[in-house]
Amino acid sequence: MKILRSAAIAVALTGTAAISAAQPMRFPEKPVTFIVPFAAGSATDQLARALGVAFTEKTGQPVVVDNRGGAGGLIAAQAVARAAADGYTVLITTNTTQVANPYLYRKLPYDPVADFAPLTALGRGGQVLVVPAASPYKSVADVVAKARSQPGKLSFGAGNSSSRIAGEMLKQLSQTDILYVPYKSNPQALTDLLGGQIDLMVIDTVTGIPQIESGKLRALGASTQRRLSVLPKVPTLEEAGVKGYDIGYWFAAYAPSKTSPAVSARLRQLLVEAVHSPHAKTFFNSTGTEPWTTSAEELAQFQSAEATKWSKVIKAANIEPE
Missing domain, CATH: 3.40.190.150 (Bordetella uptake gene, domain 1)
Structure with missing residues (x-):
């Protein structure tokens, strides 16, 4: 009798599980x-x-x-x-x-x-090295030459680790000294870049593209091994002479x-x-x-x-x- 009762319970539980499994999960039920x-x-x-x-x-x-x-x-x-x-x-x-x-x-x-x-x-995605449209630097070579001739004179801003490490990698691979200026976010750093408080950024395409397309920023080099689809005319940083450069987000x-x-x-x-x-x-x-x-x-x-x-x-x- 106990065996039959146990079997009946097992069948009931199995049936319940099957019904539950068949029901769609009711999630989410609130914001x-x-x-x-x-x-x-x-x-x-x-x-x-x-x-x-x-x-x-x-x-x-x-x-x-x-x-x-x-x-x-x-x-x-x-x-x-x-x-x-x-x-x-x-x-x-x-x-x-x-x-x-x-x-x-x-x-x-x-x-x-x-x-x-x-x-x-x-x-x-990838990032892009940018300077203000009014900047005297027209190419990656210009930036590197200035940084080498006047160590610590140029500055780059970053509001997240991707931009910071990208900037540090630029310094390392080009053997230059560029001052790092920290920000809480990239949009804040971008505001200062546009205002001339810092000289350059390596910024994600999401934040940078609108400013590049509007003519407020000049794109000098892409951070990835291949050119960015949204900026096909902009060379990669490696193409521009910074050998071994490759980083994304x-x-x-x-x-x-x-x-x-x-x-x-x-x-x-x-x-x-x-x-x-x-x-x-x-x-x-x-x-x-x-x-x-x-x-x-x-x-x-x-x-x-x-x-x-x-x-x-x-x-x-x-x-x-x-």
Whole structure:
């Protein structure tokens, strides 16, 4: 009798599980927050907002984009690491918080691996060396010549690790001394560049392209091995004489580490669909950024490989952790 009763319970449980499995996950059921480590107007912010529109259209739930700039992304990353692991808080970020910061700061208020559940990569792209349109420097060779003749005279600004490391790499590979000026975000650095307070930047295409197309900035060299599709006439920095120069940026999404596999999978599905939406397509096409999605496992592996690469670049640039 006990055996039959146990069997009946097992059948009932199996049936319940089957019914549950057949039912679609009812997530999200309230607004979702995308936390961005950089200021409004930054590349990451623009992508987050484009994804948010597509996310809302698919789910019917609003997406709140919460910009928490400053401290190299530490504030935003820590906020997500400490958030409830219910899927309603997502970090839309870059290589800055996940691979560069461990080598730029002595103490992090979060662990870029242990504190997060990788969801998917979102996109990747290159940067471009720019100067104000009124600048006397017409080429990369002009910048290098000036920096060599007057060490420390020129300055470059950066509001994220991608721009900073790109600038430091320029110094290292061209054997020049250019003063680094830190900013909370690239849009802030761009404002000072346009105002003549700093001389140059290596900036992401998302932030730089509108200013280049409007004639306010002059593009001198692309950071990647191949010329950028949105700036086909601009040589790469390597073509311009800075041998070995190659660096880019990428976007990805993460949830708090203890988020359930089911919720993480649902978030990934929605984000992948958002990346391939018309809203995101407009962002990618206008900025020269490549849409790029991965599985959670692929993102984790990629992040690990990038951490190794960036650590070498940072150490070679002699950047001391703050």
